[in-house]
Amino acid sequence: MAxxxxxxxxxxxxxxxxxxxxIAERGYRGASLGAVAERVGLTQQGLLHYFPTKEALLIAVLEERDQWDTGGGAREGWRLDLLGSLVEYNAMRPGIVQTFSALLGESVTEDHPAREFFTRRYAQVRAEMAAVLRAEYGDRLPGGLTPEQAAPLVAAVMDGLQYQWLLDPDAxxxxxxxxxxxxxxxAR
Amino acid sequence: MAxxxxxxxxxxxxxxxxxxxxIAERGYRGASLGAVAERVGLTQQGLLHYFPTKEALLIAVLEERDQWDTGGGAREGWRLDLLGSLVEYNAMRPGIVQTFSALLGESVTEDHPAREFFTRRYAQVRAEMAAVLRAEYGDRLPGGLTPEQAAPLVAAVMDGLQYQWLLDPDAxxxxxxxxxxxxxxxAR
Structure with a gap:
């Protein structure tokens, strides 16, 4: 069994x-269950045994990316300037950023299968960002916000910029x- | 003819x-062409004469909202503190915010019919925000950014926060x- x-x-x-x-090669729409099954040498029926829907597979992909990006741990061990490097890294992989952004958009609709994943992820990201900011600045940032006030803004800027960039990378x-x-x- | x-x-x-x-009553998924046709006393076929797809109708709804929100003009006449009021107003109309956010998410996928609308809208919003910021602060904001640097961040925070709020309004x-x-x- 083991x-x-x-x-x-x-x-x-x-x-x-x-x-x-x-996803990297064909983007969000091109990443069909059939194309993934073919790549890994399974029938589509065989793949459904592991991931019953495209959404389930994409959530697993995004979870795997988070694992990679955080070195397998939490974001609490991060430094603030590493966040800038992460965004630079993201700019080199539009396929996964597109997948994240498209699935996030769908997730806010009624009863979407990715809703719980993103809700949980944001709660975690906000808590971890607040810890990073507190480690860097203490209980009050130079601009006057608390780490807990700034944390949702960090996540919002990161995700909001992705939409503008995906739509118009030259702008x-x-x-x-x-x-x-x-x-x-x-800034002080 | 006229x-x-x-x-x-x-x-x-x-x-x-x-x-x-x-949309306000049933949200993004509930807003089918059939439901809209019924509301306005048309057959679905009759509605398709005006809007051939759900996306075309939703884009028209978002354009109409932008017209309302900007008083029929450009955002250049705005003041920065009015932006805060707009976000407060948005928090009272989750249906339209959900529609905007879901359609924005879809728009970054290949050949999506809303892609051009959002690309154009962001270019316009960034230009108008930069003008609002310049009117308020001149060529350099207190924190050190230029109006052109700050403008995409204003749009990113506004749109990014909407996802976090739609997923978890209590948090x-x-x-x-x-x-x-x-x-x-x-802040200085």
Whole structure:
């Protein structure tokens, strides 16, 4: 049983990696369950055994990305300037940013399967950002906000800029704009 | 011909108003073309003559909202503190905010019919915000940014906070968070 479970988890991980590749190559709409199944050498029926819907697979992909981006831990160990590097890194992988943004948009509609994932993720990101900001600035940022007041703004700027950048990458320098915001947070 | 055109425009306006009502009552998913047609006393086929797709109708609704919110003009005549009031107003109309956010999410996918609308709208909003910020602060904001640097951040915070608020209205006080950001922009 333990060996079977390990094999099943390995297979799940391989599917998520394949999905990430297909997303990078073909974008959100191109990442069909069929295309992912083909990449990993399964029938579409076989893939449905691991991920019953496209949304379930995409949520697994986004969870995997969060794991990578945080080095497998929480964001609490981060420093504020690493956030700027993360946004720079994101600007080199439009496929996954598009997937995140499209699924986030869908998630606010009634009974969407990704709603719980994003709700939980934002609560976690806000708490972790507040901890990062407190480590950097103490109980009050130079501009006057508390870490808890600034945390939702950090997440909002990061996600809001992604939409402007995805729609018009030549008009919006996403990493530069995010660094402008970080400077604003720290400006006296 | 002129009378026919006037009648047709009147009918379009009535459909957009009906769509806004249906969105307010039933949200993004509940706002089907059938429900809107029924509200305005048309067959679904009759409605398709004015708006061939749900996306076309929703774009018209969002354009109409922008007209209302800006008093029929550009945002350039605005003052910065009015932006805070707009976000407060938005917090009282979750249906239209949900529609905006869901459609924005879809728009970043390949060949989406709303892509051009949002791309154009963001270019306009950034230009108008920069003008509002310049009128308030001159060529350099107290925190050190230029109006052109701050403008995409204002739009990003506004739209990014909407996702957090729609997902978890009890956890995120959207108007308060946006006013925090405005204070940060103006803090010395």
């Amino acid at each position: 060996a079977a479970r390990a094999r099943s988890e390995e297979r799940r991980a391989a599917i998520v990696r394949a999905a990430l590749e297909v 919006v320098d996403m990493p530069a704009a995010f660094r402008d915001f970080l400077r604003l947070l720290g | 009378a026919a055109r006037a009648r047709s425009e009147e009918r379009r306006a009535a459909i957009v108003r009906a769509a806004l009502e249906v 995120v006080d959207m108007p308060a968070a946006f006013r925090d950001f405005l204070r940060l922009l103006g």
